[in-house]
Amino acid sequence: LSPCDLPGMWRYYDWLPARGYVDVHGKPITYKSEGLAKELGLKELYISFNGYWPEMDARMDTCSFKELEAPPTIVRAREHGGRAMVLASVGNTARAFAYLSTLTGFPVVIVVPEKSASNLWIPGRGTPGREPGRSIKLITMEEGNDYADAIRLSERISGIEGMMPEGGARNVARRDGMGVTLLDAAVSMKSMPDDYFQAIGSGTGGIAAWEASLRLRDDGRFGERLPKLHLAQNLPFAPMYHAWRAKRRDIIPDLDMPNAKKQIEEMYTDILSNRSPPYTIKGGVYDALMDTEGEMYAVTNDEAKSAKKQFEA
Ligand SMILES: *Cc1c(COP(=O)(O)O)cnc(C)c1O
Numbered sequence: 001l002s003p004c005d006l007p008g009m010w011r012y013y014d015w016l017p018a019r020g021y022v023d024v025h026g027k028p029i030t031y032k033s034e035g036l037a038k039e040l041g042l043k044e045l046y047i048s049f050n051g052y053w054p055e056m057d058a059r060m061d062t063c064s065f066k067e068l069e070a071p072p073t074i075v076r077a078r079e080h081g082g083r084a085m086v087l088a089s090v091g092n093t094a095r096a097f098a099y100l101s102t103l104t105g106f107p108v109v110i111v112v113p114e115k116s117a118s119n120l121w122i123p124g125r126g127t128p129g130r131e132p133g134r135s136i137k138l139i140t141m142e143e144g145n146d147y148a149d150a151i152r153l154s155e156r157i158s159g160i161e162g163m164m165p166e167g168g169a170r171n172v173a174r175r176d177g178m179g180v181t182l183l184d185a186a187v188s189m190k191s192m193p194d195d196y197f198q199a200i201g202s203g204t205g206g207i208a209a210w211e212a213s214l215r216l217r218d219d220g221r222f223g224e225r226l227p228k229l230h231l232a233q234n235l236p237f238a239p240m241y242h243a244w245r246a247k248r249r250d251i252i253p254d255l256d257m258p259n260a261k262k263q264i265e266e267m268y269t270d271i272l273s274n275r276s277p278p279y280t281i282k283g284g285v286y287d288a289l290m291d292t293e294g295e296m297y298a299v300t301n302d303e304a305k306s307a308k309k310q311f312e313a
């Protein structure tokens with residue numbers, strides 16, 4: 001791994017599964033925390049910030065780490081003969097892919113439930129000479145449809161000639177893009193962290209951090225110990241938390257997410273509402289937790305709101 005002189009996240013071009021790149025400014029900004037570390041009583045807390053915080057040089061213009069997943073996914077899709085991509089999202093993924101679509105001209109079809117439509121916007125930067133938004137087709141599903149319905153419709157659309165699904169955690173470009181968070185942390189800290197904390201809905205980020213840590217271990221310069229994964233879900237909808245706590249590899253819907261639709265409506269963090277996460281599958285969240293001796297947590301809405309205030313302060 002040798003950091004390159006390329007824009008944004010492409011600094012880690014060596015370990016990204018694409019031949020080309022695209023001009024984005026977003027990359028994780030890893031810094032040693034003072035305020036939050038003190039509040040939590042920690043001496044060595046590093047934050048890998050993925051969002052928009054220009055004073056810190058953090059320029060993910062669509063404001064989430066999905067902007068690490070979209071660039072390599074779109075570049076790689078095009079290199080593999082892809083002509084258009086379809087995805088379902090309640091916000092962050094849609095914004096990141098829509099933005100990358102305007103930067104590259106690669107067509108995307110985005111399916112969202114109506115109540116999430118207001119989460120969709122893109123920065124006003126596009127390809128010169130091309131009208132921003134021209135390459136994006138937005139399908140808004142009427143009220144009563146949730147994320148799971150949007151996923152089902154996008155799966156049907158992906159069967160149309162010329163259309164490909166973005167693939168979620170199964171897409172190596174999404175995982176390796178997301179893994180850049182851990183690469184940036186390891187390069188900044190000069191070693192892998194002992195612990196890795198993340199809120200999960202699909203768990204792609206946890207899988208990505210685990211896979212990146214396996215490669216960093218092979219590299220040899222960043223330590224031998226894999227970071228322990230600490231993955232959190234938002235109650236009342238926390239299927240992976242319940243399955244993991246019961247020491248099960250399988251999610252049993254009746255036990256782990258009874259009344260899923262209602263539980264999802266009650267969540268504060270509805271971006272974490274994935275009903276079929278890659279938990280059981282080989283190489284998925286369960287394996288990542290086992291291999292890193294990881295742990296899962298469930299956070300209530302009140303706890304989430306107070307943590308948000310604390311972080312901002
Ligand atoms: C997508 C997203 C998550 C969940 O990430 P996964 O690893 O895909 O489960 C958490 N936080 C934010 C801000 C996100 O955009």
